[in-house]
Amino acid sequence: MSYAALGAGLAVIGAGIGIGQIGGKAMDAIARQPEAVGDIRANMILTAALVEGAALVCMVLAFFVRAAG
C-alpha cells in the first residue's frame, strides 16, 4: 500500500511539472498577445487535461495495486 502511495506521489510530480509549464507558458503568451487570450486559454485547458490523463492513469494503477493488496 505504501508503494502504491509512493507511485501515485511520483506521478503527481511529473504531472505538476507538466501542468506548471503549460500554465507558465500560457501566461507568457497572454502577456505578449492579450488579444489571443481566448484561443490560448482553450488550448491551455486542453493540453493540461491531456497531461492530467497520464497522472490519472498512474493514480488508478496505484488504486489497483492497493486493492490487490
Next chain:
Amino acid sequence: MTAFRKFWIILIISAFGAASAAAQTGHENHPREQAGEAAHPAGEAQERPGAAAHPAEGHGPCGHSVSVEPEFNAGDNAVHHIADANALHIVGDVYLHLPCILYAPGHGWTLTTTAAFHAHHHGNGTKSKDGYVLVHGNVMRLKNPALARGEFDVSDYAHQEVDANGKVKTVYNALINGNCEPLDAKTTFDGGIMGGGITSFYDFSITRNVFTMLLTALILFLLFRAAANAATRREHQAPKGLQNFLEPFVIFIRDEVAKPNIGPKYERYLPYLLSAFFFILGLNLIGQIPFFPGSANVTGNISVTIVLAVLTFLISTFSANKHFWEHTLWMPGVPAPLKILILTPIEVLGLFLKPFTLLLRLFANITAGHIVILSFVSLIFIFGDAGKSVGGSAAGAAASIPLTLFMMTLELLVAFLQAFIFTMLSAVYIGTAIEEPHHH
C-alpha cells in the same frame, strides 16, 4: 447594507454550527452503539482480528457488529458515502424507497422495494426478503439456500476480516434466529473498485445513482423544452428569462467547442455534445448538494463515466473516415518496419487510451473532490473523538467549516470545468476522426 451582510454571515455560521451539533448528537445518541460498547470493553473494541483462524474473540461468533464502530475511520467513511447504494437516505431513519430488481441464477427474479427490508439506522434492514438483506443501504444475498424464500427477522449484521488467498477481505454476516448467516457481496459492474463485485446475484435496481440520473434527465428535459418553446415563440426577439440563461451555454458549446474542433460537419454531432455537456454538468451540480435531492455521487461512479466514454468512442470510431484509418493503421510516408514495430501499435493503443483517460478524468476529479470534502467533515469526528468530546468536535467544526466551504467552491469550478473538458475532448476526438485530408 453592512448590517444585512452581518446578518447573513451569522446565519450561515449558526446553520453550520447547528448542522455539526446535529451530526454530533446523531452519533452520540445511537442506542445500538452504546449497547455494543457496554457489552465490549473499550480496550477490546480496538483490536482487529487478522485472519479466519482467530474468529473475532470477544465480538460474538460473527465478528464486529456493523452498529459498533471500533474506531472512526475517515477513509472508510468517505468511501461509504461516495459509493452507490440501494436505499436513498433522506434524514434520520427516513428513506425514499426505491425499486429493487434482483436476479439470481437458479432463483429467478425478485421485484420489491427497499421498504421490504424495514431499514432503520445506517441503512441496515431488519427483515430479509427472498434471501436478500439490506446492509449499509446495499442489497446483499444470504448464502444459505434454506433462507432463500420468505421473510425472516434479522437482529443484526456483523463483519469480519478473513484471509482469502493472501488477501484480507471483509465478509459480512447476518444474525438470523441467533445463527450466523454469511452474505454474498453486493454486485457492481466496476469490478469491485468501490466495494462489491460480481457475485451470486445481479442487481438491476433503481439505486440512488440511477434515481438521481433520472431526476437530472427530467429536470434537463423540462428546462430545455421550456427554453426551446420560448426560442421558437420569440424568434427574432432578444431572449429573456430561462432562455436567456441557457442560450449562452448552448452557443458557447456550438461556437467554442463544436465548430473549431469538428469543422464544417459539426451540426451532426452537436446534439450529442450538448446532451453530454448538460447531463454531466447537471449531475456534477446535483452531486454537490449534500442532502436529499442530491447526495448521490453519480459522475464519481466509474460505471457512469465508462458508459459516457464508450458513447464518445463509438461515435468517433463509427464516424471515422478512410483518411483517419489510413493514418492510424498505415501511416503514409514512414518506412514499413517502423510502422509495424512502433507506429501502428502505438496508434491502436491510443485509440483505446483516449476514451480511457476520458472516463478516468471525470471519475477521478469528482471522486477526489468528494473525498476531500468528506475528509474535512470527518475532522469534526476525529477531533471530537467519535462523539465523546463536545469541545473537540466544536474545534473540529471550526477548522472544517472554512475548509469545506473552500473545497465546495473549488468543486463548483471543477463541475463546470470537467463537463467542459469532457465535451471539448469528445469534440476533438470526433474532429480527428472525420478530418478531411489536406493536400500538401
